Amino acid sequence: MNARERRAARHQPPPTEAGARPRRRKDPITVEQVVDTALGIIATEGYDALTMRRLSAALDTGPASLYAHVVNKADLDELLIGRLCARLTLPAPDPAAWREQIRALCEQLRDQYLKYPGISGAALAMAPTDLETVRVGEGMLAVLLAGGIAPQRAAWAIDALLLYVAAYCLELSVAHRRSEQGDAVWPADRDELVRRFTALPAETFPHTTRHAAELTAGTGHDRFDFTVGLMIDGLT
Template identity: 80%
Template structure:
């Protein structure tokens, strides 16, 4: 099969009759899709998503880019494989109408934590129209949770898009901020006290609200803002459910 046929085959459910061909097969290139994904994730974990290229992956595998293209169609295909691998690690609950809010929060938190292990990798999930079975499995699970909670199908479908987009944006921004803070001359970017001081030193006659509420504007530890925003989105769905 050519690379596009291989990609299509990955996105189909397993065929129980497959593998019955008795003819011996011989691997011409000693590289597997799994090795490509493992290597790519290793590069992202150590150097960030921006460093990821097909050439870098090939170099780490001590081969040429042509060997990768025998298994992966292009960089977009590799991106989908990476997100699919992360999604395969997610544990999806059995939908519970009484706990749907907590369940959807939990799935989003799992995705957040997976993305944060690999700086900037959520960029790979943006503008993606996935067909990878593991990614679709997560979307299916999230849809089941929202429908069990009484959310209308159209609202549930768009809510999943919005939630995944927010998780991707949040983790991308967090990854960028963390990498910037690693440089001594950029520590102030994450220095809450410095930001608070700058806000309170502004002329109050020009910035009355910013100076008065500087503490609120700079408040929050860990994932407080993430949890707050998810709460807004999920509570909005709850209020929009049919009576």
């Protein structure tokens, strides 16, 4: 089912469960409540904890009643990413400051994603059909075009930047979850990483042992800024 069909289906009555006694709420559920509650679950438990059953329990209703507002998990994902995109402030395109404006938009989106661990995974492989998501793409395109970037390069740059922002935030959420579970792939301590690299046999890993400090330097956001800047500078 495509996005248009899913949105049309929101106006259809929810499916009934044969033989099941419907649960009742004092107040009707709204789409805004569904999204608010879903974001609350993600903020405290992570994106992986969000299921339609978990969401319906938090809303004190049966799972079937959610389908009056969202068709499935993919439809809910669109609403969630759209809500985060609605919080982004789009600048008036400035040809003299387009690099800074694009970088700031990427940072805004990054910060929204990081408030909700794992939610950026919902943005991967998602077609931008929600109007708030399209609004962000429109704003980024306007900034790049104002900076003199050719339309095709600008379009692909937006795709690449959004993909990187989502992947960066997803990696941080995965690392955090593994750390909480005591299953971190890498030690969090930079000195320990340097020790491991420099302890490698130099004849086999000459560059790794020699440049262990550079390989482990910087915070995650330092690397984020570097990569986004590299992508932006490459456009010209």
